[in-house]
Amino acid sequence: MSDVSSLLGEQVSVKFSGDVIFEGILTDLGQDILVLFNGIKYYYIPWMHIHMVYQNNELKEKIKNPLQPSITQEMETISYRKILSNAKGIFSEIYVTGNITFHGYIMNVMSDYLVFYSPVFHTMYISLSHLKWITPYNHKVIPYNLSDESLVIHPFNNPLLRSLESQLKKEVGKLVIFDGGTDPMKIGLLNKVENNQLELSVASGENVYLKLGHIKSVHLP
Incomplete structure (x- = not known):
């Protein structure tokens, strides 16, 4: 971890599963997750899916430092589960497979999956071991420009099992x-x-x- 921590605050490239490469400023890292700011939003990427992190001096566009804090700001140490818990109730985009991203709200974090509410798909179960990244939206973003009447988040009232x-x-x-x-x-x-x-x-x-x-x-x- 000490080698990667030397890149904190630097503009880096992160290569992870599926040969996807993200570029941004490395703003924070923990034992099992890192935080990348791409100039617009923060990406929280579990280490289990990361293949490579490196400083790319050939990047043409200089990314400006973030003006808004990430959801890790008040954490002494960050972790995958802490970040997921802090993201509860924040409209977010998550990526798990193929060319599909899901948009919605983390409702519960269980042992090996999370309960996710999507305005499109409604209640979903997302495997924690396959979640590649999560990026919360700005609080001002209104999902799909839906009205308050249309955007009704139905609470998951049925008992949840841990696995x-x-x-x-x-x-x-x-x-x-x-x-x-x-x-x-x-x-x-x-x-x-x-x-x-x-x-x-x-x-x-x-x-x-x-x-x-x-x-x-x-x-x-």
């Missing part, structure tokens, strides 16, 4: 959509959840079997 596997067992017998619904083989009726495996009946009636560890997001239509 994603246990929570999904409660959803057996319901239609589910995994990973944003871009793959038709990940949309269907959830038949069984057992031993880190899922049995799903897709539109054709065929049963497919998925490994829970590879599921990045879940929502129920």
